[in-house]
Amino acid sequence: MGTVTARSPKQDRSRATRQRLLDAAIACLAEHGWAGSTVAVVAERAGVSRGAAQHHFRTREDLFTAAVEFVAEERTAALRATLAAAALIVGPARRYAVVAQLAELYTGPLFRAAVQLWAAAAHEDQLRPRVTALEVRLGRETHRMAVELLGADERRPGVREAVQGILDMARGLGLADLLTDDSARRARVVAQWARMLDDVLDSEPLDRGR
Secondary structure (H helix, E strand, O other): OOOOOOOOHHHHHHHHHHHHHHHHHHHHHHHHOOOOOOHHHHHHHHOOOHHHHHHHOOOHHHHHHHHHHHHHHHHHHHHHHHHHHHOOOOOHHHHHHHHHHHHHHOOOHHHHHHHHHHHHHOOOOOOHHHHHHHHHHHHHHHHHHHHHHHOOOOOOOOHHHHHHHHHHHHHHHHHHOOOOOOHHHHHHHHHHHHHHHHHHHHOOOOOOOO
């Protein structure tokens, strides 16, 4: 039988330091943008030395790519939690709850940090392929889980586009929320999109034999 080796206190401290750096990077990116989020600023916020930060993340790009990967994991975890909660909801309220939760995923500091990194990636050649690949992966996973949450049959014409439209709408509402508190308008839009989604998902399929 193999033996299980417990983590040493040094390993625990290293993991804790890495997590503090990721949390600090997300907070700095959301508050100060890419230009104001240097390794030194992040290290100071995390309460560690710059040398310690560079021990975990060799470059600024490494640090913020890892931070956005963490953001992606947190956003995916939130969506999975929604899946578990939505499974308990029956009737028309379920789809509205799903659409509302998807909209919520695109607000708050995690989304703000992601937007700042998108803007930076548009001008930073080293960063762009990393962020692009990450967003493609996250987009596919989010779409897949949204289909599952909504019980959507994408074999039917228009259903895939309707689901993707919901995700695009949610992202757009999140961008609008960056400048002002858009919660009141967002609630009305979410309700309307949920009704429109009902029309698409509940419509009778076309009889292709005619």
